[in-house]
Amino acid sequence: MPDFIDLKIRNFCLSINESSLSIVKIKTGRNSFSLLSFGREKLEKGIIKGGIVEKEEALVAAIDQACKKVKGEKLKTKFVTVSLPEEESFLQVIQMPKMTEDELKMAVTIEAENYIPMPIEQAYFDFQVIKPMEDGLDHLDVLIVAMSQKIVDSYISCVKRAGLIPIAVEIEPQAIARALVKVETIDSPIILVDISANKLEFVIFSGNSIRFTSSAPFLSAEMDTEKLISHIQKYIDFYKEHASHEHIVGESIVRKIMLCGGVPNLKDLAGFISQKIGIETVVGDTFVNYPKKNRNRTRLKDPSQYAAVLGLALRSLNQ
Numbered sequence: 001m002p003d004f005i006d007l008k009i010r011n012f013c014l015s016i017n018e019s020s021l022s023i024v025k026i027k028t029g030r031n032s033f034s035l036l037s038f039g040r041e042k043l044e045k046g047i048i049k050g051g052i053v054e055k056e057e058a059l060v061a062a063i064d065q066a067c068k069k070v071k072g073e074k075l076k077t078k079f080v081t082v083s084l085p086e087e088e089s090f091l092q093v094i095q096m097p098k099m100t101e102d103e104l105k106m107a108v109t110i111e112a113e114n115y116i117p118m119p120i121e122q123a124y125f126d127f128q129v130i131k132p133m134e135d136g137l138d139h140l141d142v143l144i145v146a147m148s149q150k151i152v153d154s155y156i157s158c159v160k161r162a163g164l165i166p167i168a169v170e171i172e173p174q175a176i177a178r179a180l181v182k183v184e185t186i187d188s189p190i191i192l193v194d195i196s197a198n199k200l201e202f203v204i205f206s207g208n209s210i211r212f213t214s215s216a217p218f219l220s221a222e223m224d225t226e227k228l229i230s231h232i233q234k235y236i237d238f239y240k241e242h243a244s245h246e247h248i249v250g251e252s253i254v255r256k257i258m259l260c261g262g263v264p265n266l267k268d269l270a271g272f273i274s275q276k277i278g279i280e281t282v283v284g285d286t287f288v289n290y291p292k293k294n295r296n297r298t299r300l301k302d303p304s305q306y307a308a309v310l311g312l313a314l315r316s317l318n319q
Contacts, residue, residue, distance in 0.1 A: 011079035011167055012037060013312035014063070015175065016155065018048045018085060019197035020262070021066045022309040025075065028317055032293035039070035040305060042197075051087030053154045056161075063162035072299065081312050082169045084155055086201055089147040089171040090116050090123075091213050093130065096140045104129070108142055116146045124152050130209040133187075143209050145171065170315070172308045173203040173213040179311030180258050180284035181205050188255035191235060192284065194307065195220050195261035200228070202235050204254070212239060220263050229276050232257065236277070258284035260307040286310045 012025035025037035043062055047055045067075050092115050096107060108127050113120050123146040130141040152169065159166050172194075178184060180192055189206040197220055204212040216231050218224075236254050257279055259266050266283045273281040286303040287294070287310070300306055 010077050011081055011316060012075055012077060013081045013083075013309050013316060014066075014159070014164075015083045015172065015306075015309035015312060016048070016059075016063075016085065017172060017196060017308070018051070018199060019043055020305075021062060022306055023066055023070055023075075024306060024309045024313050025070075025073070025077075026310075026313040026317060028291065031291045033291050033317075034294070035072065035299055037070045037072040037075055038300060038306070039066055041066040041069065045198075048085065051085040051089075052151060053158060056154065056158050059155075059158045060161045063159060063164070067162070067164070078163060078165045079167050080159065080164045081316050082155070082159060082166050083172045083175045083308050083312050084147070084152065084169060086172050086213050086215055088151050089145065089213075090118075091143065091145050091171070091173070091210060093141055093143050093209060093211055096142050098138065098140055104140070104142075108144065112144050112146070115144065118146070118148060120146075122149055123147060124149055130207065133207045141209070145174070147171065168315070170312070171213075173201065173210060175308040175311030175315070176201070176260065177203055177205050177210050177311070178289070178314050179286050179307045180260065180288065182288050184208060184289075188253065189239065190256040190258060191232065191239075191254055192258050192260070193232065195228075195259065195263045195266075197221070197262065200231055202231075204235065204239050220261070223263070225269075225272060229273065232273065233277060236279075254279060257281040260284045260286065260304040262302070262305040266304055289314055 012023060015022040020043055021041045023039045027034045027036050041062060047058045053059055094111060094115060112125060116123055125146045127142050127144045130143055156166055176192055176194055185208050186205055189204055192203040192205060194201040199215050200218040201215045203210055257273060259270055270281040270283055283304060286307045
């Protein structure tokens with residue numbers, strides 16, 4: 001997704017999905033960080049549906065209220081980094097010949113038209129070269145990400161109408177992966193599963209990049225564990241059959257499952273999934289990439305709910 005302003009400024013982070021809004025503001029020092037502001041507000045059903053804003057006025061009001069109700073320090077900045085739902089986005093890893101950075105910008109844009117399911121001129125489009133796991137490759141692996149301009153603009157309009165100034169936007173799976181995958185590198189494929197009130201979000205991460213994302217309807221209040229197991233197994237099988245060339249041993253074998261989200265007793269659920277599927281399943285550590293020394297980290301009673309927005313904050317800190 002495009003950066004709207006490329007400046008080193010103090011900002012907070014806002015994650016938007018179909019069921020909730022999450023906010024954090026982080027401050028870092030040498031080998032330490034502080035959680036300055038945080039908050040999470042449920043969204044009424046129907047405001048966002050299938051990743052599309054259906055009720056803009058209601059979303060504007062919800063964003064405004066969420067900002068006013070944060071715990072900790074009041075938000076003194078209007079600048080915000082935003083993550084958006086995955087449903088209407090497109091993400092894929094493609095291979096390109098080795099070339100200069102300027103040549104790649106032009107070539108990827110042309111090549112992306114063969115993959116993106118919308119006219120390129122109607123999409124916000126971004127890409128990044130994936131750092132290879134081994135030297136001497138004769139090509140580049142490139143992650144391309146696209147989202148409809150119309151859909152992104154509807155979210156950005158709501159953010160602006162709530163009195164905020166968006167400086168960057170990305171899709172939720174990118175933020176979740178940044179939060180949960182240690183130093184954003186993994187030797188064998190893992191599945192990240194975000195369980196929200198009304199959907200499951202799946203992110204397959206391997207090597208140094210996301211490889212696949214998808215989502216499925218799921219009412220966490222009913223917690224149909226057999227349905228959950230079925231969904232996870234389906235994506236494990238899909239990835240095994242369709243894994244792209246990733247230059248690592250055992251490239252199509254998922255070695256671990258990480259859970260996050262707002263479901264109670266995630267630890268017990270992780271144990272259940274491990275037993276049923278036979279793959280190590282754990283609750284993801286949303287602070288794994290933050291400095292070890294911290295202040296106020298424990299103020300988040302359930303950090304798993306904040307995976308996406310804490311990943312956003314890491315993006316801001318890294319920049």
